[in-house]
Amino acid sequence: MNNKMITKLLLLAGISALPLAAQAAPDPNFHIYLLLGQSNMQGTATIQAQDRGINNPRVRTLQSENGCSGQNWTYGQWRVAEPPQVRCNQEGGLGPGDTFGHTMAANTDDNITIGLVGGAYGGAKIEYFLPNCGSDCTPPYGGISGAPDNGTGGYKWVLDLAKKAQEAGVIKGIIFHQGESNSGQQNWPSLVNQYITALRTDLGISAADLPFIAGELPYTGCCSGHNTLVRQIPNAVQNGHYVTAEGGLNDKGDGLHWNSAAVREMGRRYAAKMLTLVDTNSGPVDCGTQDGSPICCNISADPDGDGWGIQNDNQTCLVTPATDGYIPPNPDDVVAAINVGGQGVSFDGVYYQADTGYTGGMANSTSDSITGSDGSALFQTERYGDFTYEISVPTGDYxxxxxxxxxxxxxxxxxxxxxxxxGNTVVDDVDLVSQVGHDVAWLAGPFATRVQDGSLSIAVSTTTDNGTLSGILVRTGTAPTPSSSSVNSQVASSSSVASSSSQAAVSSSEASSVMPSSSSAAVSSSSATSEPVKLGSADWYFLVLMGFVVALRQKLRGAAAS
Structure with missing residues (x-):
């Protein structure tokens, strides 16, 4: 049983929590930034005299590789920041992280320390950094000493560094420079989104609390055409931004890598943008109390979603509607609800989380009023093009x-x-203007579906112009049956619209093939109730601890009465 659970039990029993033996809590005044990408972020520019000897104790680096020549630096060790910030690049080693870190420190309170965590590898494609890196898991130019699996799979390496950093401070933002190895690859923005979304999820940090800034590639080099894709990052990645490389910044003559002056300027541009996106004040802040317990300032304090969290000062806190990022509870039958192309919103008694789980497509929004939306912003955003959604759900009927x-x-x-x-067509070649008109909400479904592999797959494909989708709602359901060859859909204003087979049709054969018969997954009432309840060691430990808490509470009351 962990310290968080014990503290909750003491609070529920009305006893103040005593100090618990644990490692030092992360310092809320240690602001950490991840430096991700390939060679230009790793640093290939020449380290010049002006880059050495700065030794600002308020800027520190988490060493990302063992074996740097002439240095006693160890993987996972914090050190005073000096180039190289990322790995052990013997060809030079100056990257934008250097001036970025010092610029951030110069523009924050004196009691705030800046931490730099470098997860960049020269020549690495974006696929190397994906959780499922497939055939691209091998580091391009040899292993990374000290990293998990010697750097096989860049995602594991970056996540390991980031989690080590979280033990010391608070990750505040990400700067990113990558693309030469994927120059012109049209799905690059969506692959970047996969990388950053997975990283945010695994670190337990919301998109709102972890801004992401990509940098353009040198305009003087080989790959400047890729910058049209870099500029799509704000639409592809939630809380995503970019900084320009325009304005006379030169490569070092090889057509790929910045020279020293350009690297320093890019670092300053990253910092200038980041300073507009993050809270640089000291922490933690007091967010009030409810029922005698401190209110969690941010939902990231409660990664397991049980309503209780731990703040950066190691104080147990309560999640309330006043908590930044608070998500209202949904009806019990709602399994997932996604505001496609937008941020978290509520509609018809359901909270739709910010866009997630997609591959491909582009986000778009409007300020137009949408008929039938009841004033919700759900229908003011969309994802358009050809794209897919994969939503993790247990095997079952929906x-x-x-x-x-x-x-x-x-x-x-x-x-x-x-x-x-x-894999079953539920909306077939639909024309929304013909169906309901312009700026009119339409709820298509519900469509009964069976999921057998733990992931609900939704695919949008274009016939004319672009496909579009504004929201997805998944509720627990019953097994699909071949009851009808057509599906009725409903306009959000509650007026019914019967869809023709050419607009939103499901054939009886398709409906029956979505899942096998319900009998294959049935459990009889006798088999569900005949086995006696068994208590494990953890359960007994919990009961004994609760008895101790009650006895201690009674003893304290008796002492107070006497």
Whole structure:
């Protein structure tokens, strides 16, 4: 049983929590930034005299590799920042992290320390850094001494460094410079999003609390055309931004890498942008109390979602609606709800989380009023193009509703697209203007579906112009049955619209093939109740501890009465 659970029990029993033996809590005044990407972030520019001997104790580096020549630096060790900030680059080693770190320190309170964590590798494609790196898991130019699996799989390396950093302080932002090895690859923005979304999830930090800034590639080099994709990052990555490389910044003559002056300027540009996105004040802050317990300032304090968290000062706190990032509880039958292309919103008694789980497509939004939306912003955002969603759900039966709206076209025939769920077409070649009109919310479904592999798959494909989707709602359901050859959909204003087979049809054969018969997953009442309840050692430990808490509380009351 962990310290968090014991502290909760003491609070519930009305006893003040005593200090618990544990490692030192992360310092809320240690602000940490991740430096990610390939060679230009790793640093290949020449380290010059002006870059040495700064030795600011308020800027520190987490060593990301063993074996730097002439240095007694160890993987996972914090040191005073000096180049190289990332790995052991013997060819030079000056990267944008140097001036970034010192600029951030110069613009924050004197009691705040800046931490730099370098997870960049020269020549590495974005695929190397994905959780599922496939055939790209091998480091391009040899292993990384000290890293998990010697650097096989860049994601494991970066995540390991970031988690070590979280033990010491608070990760505040990410700067990123990568793309030469993927120059012109059209799905690069979506792959970057996969990387950053997974990293935020595994670190337990919301997108709102972890801004991401990508940097353009040198305009004087070989790959400046890739900058059109870099500029798509704000649409592809939630809380994503970019900084320009325009304005006379030169490469060092090889067409790929910055010279020293350009690297320093890029570091300053990253810092200038980051300073507009993060809170540089000292922490922690007092967010009030409820029922005698401190209120969690941010939802990231409660990564397991049980309503209790631990603040940066190691203080147990309570999640309330006043907590930044608070997510209202949904009805019990809601398994997932996603605001496609947008931030977290509520609609019709359901909270839709910020866009997640997608591959491909582009986000878009409008300020137009949407008929049938009840004032919710759910229908003011979309993802358009050809794209897919993978939503993690347990094996079972679900009812899926698709939230649709035509935000752009007002002439019939301008857009047509289809949507499939688990490989079965549920919306077939639909024209939303013909169906309901322009800026009118339409709820298609619910569509009964069976998921057998732990992931609900939704795919949008274009017939004319671009496919579009504004929201996904997944509720627990029943096994699909071949009861009808068509599906009725409903306009959000509650007026019914019967969809023709060419607009939102599911054939009886498709419906029955989504899942096997329900009998294969049935459990009889006798088999569900005949086995006696068994208590494990952890359960007995919990009961004994509760008895101790009650006895201690009674003893304290008796002492107070006497």
């Amino acid at each position: 009812d899926v509703t698709l939230d649709l709206v035509e935000l752009y076209w007002d002439v019939a025939g301008s857009r047509a697209f289809s949507v499939s769920i688990e």
